Amino acid sequence: MSVKQRRFSVVDNAVAIVWGADYLSPMIAAAFGGFEPCASSQSADLAYRIVSEAGDGSFSLLRSGSVIDRGLDASQVLFALQQDIVVAVQRLRPDLVFVHSAVVQRGGRAFLLAAPSGSGKSTLCWALLHHGFRLMSDELAPLDPKTLRISPFLLAVTLKAPPPDCYPLPGSSIKTHRSHYIPVDVLPTVPANESAPIGAILFVDYASSHTAPALRKLAAAECAFRLYPNVLNALAHQSMGLDDVIQITNSVPCWYLASAALEATAKEVAGLFSAL
Incomplete structure (x- = not known):
């Protein structure tokens, strides 16, 4: 299982998502494909990792190494990721x-x-x-x-x-x-x-x-x-x-x-x- 990554900009903040499960790829591409890509060399303001949990096909979602939630199915991890980006971007851009x-x-x-x-x-x-x-x-x-x-x-x-x-x-x-x-x-x-x-x-x-x-x-x-x-x-x-x-x-x-x-x-x- 190879590691995949998507990097994009949300109101001038760099977001990076890393995952391994192949069947998550079309879901992540569909959900976040509208955002402008950002350079791989740019440091991510929000760095996410989706980790497959052993045995039961569920996932954990982490931001900057800290667990946001675990025991999620594919649709739940996508929803949790979207919601966390929405909240985190508000903290990064309090001027808006x-x-x-x-x-x-x-x-x-x-x-x-x-x-x-x-x-x-x-x-x-x-x-x-x-x-x-x-x-x-x-x-x-x-x-x-x-x-x-x-x-x-x-x-x-x-x-x-x-x-x-x-x-x-x-x-x-x-x-x-x-x-x-x-x-x-x-x-x-x-x-x-x-x-x-x-x-x-x-x-x-x-x-x-x-x-x-x-x-x-x-x-x-x-x-x-x-x-x-x-x-x-x-x-x-x-x-x-x-x-x-x-x-x-x-x-x-x-x-x-x-x-x-x-x-x-x-x-x-x-x-x-x-x-x-």
């Missing part, structure tokens, strides 16, 4: 505001789809890529509060369930018992690997009782109220992040979306963002 949000780009502007987990933001993000938008992230928006620019965070698009037939999964998607991973190299549009100024914020709320999507423009105060719980590292910023949130929501338009059928919702949102 990290928003729990999908981000798509069009016309040089970045549009945030903010929502709690399970609200359908990743599925809506996947649908919008079929309407001319480019992926920046389906999970995390690293935002510079000084410039109001968002950096890409190009993990694979990760869906908990298959999308409707109108936006089918590519054949090369990776399925685990947790999620479906859509590699960035098979997306309908080329992903955006450069930063972009924020253009608008959309708060997504899946409403199963709705037969059609409904949009409502938000005042800056309500937008700030809704955005603040989605800021993951608010305590790293002055005034517990409130000053940054107020600045952001006073600078860009915001809407609340009660989503419905995916195709109708995607067309409604695409029309809104395109008009901006």
Whole structure:
């Protein structure tokens, strides 16, 4: 069993992953293939090792030699790796505001789809890529509060369930018992690997009782109220992040979306963002 390695950059921090099991390779390539590679000579800010445990086919995940978790199957180790990178990068870049949000780009502007987990933001993000938008992230928006620019965070698009037939999964998607991973190299549009100024914020709320999507423009105060719980590292910023949130929501338009059928919702949102 040969040792494999992948090195890439996440918001200007070098990440290295080392593993041995061959069947992990396509999963790691699918999940992290969207990030820009970094030179093998560059020292890693985050150094991970996935170690096969004897006998039972499970794995341990280590960062800088310290065990993060053990007894993990392949899908669990991939999930744990993603989550640890998300948290560790926030510690390495406290100058940025990290928003729990999908981000798509069009016309040089970045549009945030903010929502709690399970609200359908990743599925809506996947649908919008079929309407001319480019992926920046389906999970995390690293935002510079000084410039109001968002950096890409190009993990694979990760869906908990298959999308409707109108936006089918590519054949090369990776399925685990947790999620479906859509590699960035098979997306309908080329992903955006450069930063972009924020253009608008959309708060997504899946409403199963709705037969059609409904949009409502938000005042800056309500937008700030809704955005603040989605800021993951608010305590790293002055005034517990409130000053940054107020600045952001006073600078860009915001809407609340009660989503419905995916195709109708995607067309409604695409029309809104395109008009901006």
